[in-house]
Amino acid sequence: MKTQLGRSTWEFSKVRILSSAVAVGPLEGQGPLANDFDIIHEDLYIGQDTWEKAERKLFEEALDLSIKKAGLTKDQINLMIAGDLLNQIISASFTATYSQIPYLGVYGACSTSMEALALSAALIEGDFADYIVSGCSSHNSTAEKQYRYPTEYGGQKPPYAQWTVTGSGVAIVGKGLVGPRVKYATIGKIVDMGLKDPFDMGSAMAPAAVDTIVQHFKDTGRNPEDYDLIVTGDLASVGYPIAKKLLLEQGYDMSTVYNDCGLMIYSPNQEVFAGGSGCASSAVVTYGHIMKKLNQKEFNKVLVVATGALLSPISYQQGESIPCIAHAVAIENEED
Amino acid sequence: MQQSTGETRKQNEKRRQYQQMAMKMRPKPPVLINSFKAFVVGGLISVLGQAIQNIYIRFFDFSKEHAGNPTVATLIFISVLLTGLGVYDKIGQFAGAGSAVPVTGFANSIASAAIEHRSEGLVLGVGGNMFKLAGSVIVFGVVAAFIIALIKTLIKMV
Known part of the structure; x- marks a missing residue:
């Protein structure tokens, strides 16, 4: 069976998400999706002595729980595909030290969640593995420290x-009899519209999300109405309306099915500026909230479009614009 | 070659249009309100400084010239304490330049970097990163002072 559709979409026939688990920090636990998260920590340090260890702890907890939920043990998992936002993706790699599962590290900034899931699905489809653990993490303070200013700076x-x-959100991908199917993955290309403000990721990433969504519709012949929900990863209140507008200009009316993980994870009265970002934004919403709704058959077809801004503190200080990318994965229940 | 320059021009035009549209759609920082908040908070910090200075003059027998140093030290102490307690960044988000420009903002930039990098050790972490933000203030402060002093000296010579 041909598994490539159009220019950049992969079609899968035997890949499922067998289980998923999510661990989050305090602010996320106070948000509207709190009931969909498995582990909520009241303390931003998660009982550790550094922010970096705290992020790793979240990752380890989500990993352990997802494996447990799938009824597997670590030595049954053939591969771990994971990433995060920190330099040299230390959170993922140190978690792989802990898990002792054969490991491939990936980096796609905030698009890492779907990049990892797409790769996992492809390797399962190609019979290179039976079970793959796929996930990513981010932590507010480690990201602030690396990309912006010290956390206590005024x-x-x-x-x-x-x-x-x-x-951190982690999923177990594999062949099995239960769990929603991973049906398509559309791999995005870099879109750089010349935006340079590192605080304004929403405007920078919206065109990349639109590019991938349009490519997905072209490759699969689907339309927005074919989905119960289409979410972007972290465009938030600035990028979300822009993406909606651009899609409408291209003839895709998204008004009834479209949402953004960065808007879903916090309530408007939480002080988070335009909304959530980071690889955990799409990961915890997808692997917590959306997976729950899929398993309850409240949603049957969902397209997750994780958006990433591939800048570094050096690149923007040198005046370079922000290259952006988005990867889309369609997750759906089998039709009866 | 001709065609590719045409392509690039078209691409640049598309980018320019998008940037204009994005600028229009994103929320503007409320400059007037922010300026007012900065004015009030900056003023309050200065009033606090004046009060501390008066206390040093009145109760600790400092002369007006010498009361400046302990006053600045006290303000720095308060700022560092508030930074450590996790309050100063919240004041900063509210007040902007109002809490960044006074000496308390300078102290916050040093203390916050020191706290942040404590986990990388005392020498390379705290020592190496403390002036990460404050460094440029010092560099350009010294350069500006040198230029002003030079101008003053030249004017005096004439």
């Missing part, structure tokens, strides 16, 4: 800034 942020989600 600089003023503009209203279009975003709040990096503290959490």
Whole structure:
């Protein structure tokens, strides 16, 4: 069977998400999706002595729980595909030290969640593995420290800034009899519209999300109405309306099915500026909230479009614009 | 070659249009309100400084010239304490330049970097990163002072 559709979509016939688990920090636990998260920590340090260890702890907890939920043990998992936002993706790699599962590290900034899931699904489809654990993490304070200023620094942020989600989302991908299917993955290309403000990721990433969504519709012949929900990863209140507008200009009316993980994870009265960001934004919403709704058959077809801004503190200080990318994965229940 | 320059021009035009549209759609920082908040908070910090200075003059027998140093030290102490307690960044988000420009903002930039990098050790972490933000203030402060002093000296010579 041909598994490539159009220019950049992969079609899968035997890949399922067998289980998923999510661990989050305090602010996410106070948000509207709190009931969908498996582990909620009241303490941003998660009982550790550094922010970096705290992020790793979240990752380890989500990993352990997802494996347990699938009824598997670590030595039955053939591969771990994971990433995060920190330099040299230390959270994922140190978690792989802990898990002792054969490991491939990936980096796609905030698009890492779906990049890892797409690769996992492809390797399962190609019979290279029976079970793959796929996930990512981010932590508000480690991200602030690396990309912006010290956490206690009193600089003023503009209203279009975003709040990096503290959490980790992990899924077990494999062949099996239960769980929603991974049906399609559309791999995005870099879109750089020349935006340079590192606080304004929403405007920078919206065109990349649109590019991938349009490519997905073209490759699969689907339309927005074919989905119960289409979510972008972290465009938040600035990028979300822009993406909606651009899609409408291209003839896709998204008004009834479209939402954004960065808007879903926090309530409007939480002080998070324009909304959530970070690889955990799409990961915890997908692997917590959306997976729950899929398993309850409340949703049957969902397209998750994780959006990533591939900048570094050096690249923007050198005046370079922000290259952006988005990867889409369609997750759906089998039709009866 | 001709065609590719045409392509690039078209691409640049598309980018320019998008940037304009994005600028229009994103929320503007409320400059007037922010300026007012900065004015009030900056003023309050200065009033606090004046009060501390008066206390040093009145109760600790400092002369007006010498009361400045302990006053600044006290303000720095308060700022560092508030930074450590996790309060100063919240004041900063509210007040902007109002809490960044006074000496308390300078102290916050040093203390916050020191706290942040404590986990990387005392020498390379705290020592190496403390002036990460404050460093440029010092560098350009010294350069500006040098230029002003030079101008003053030249004017005096004439």
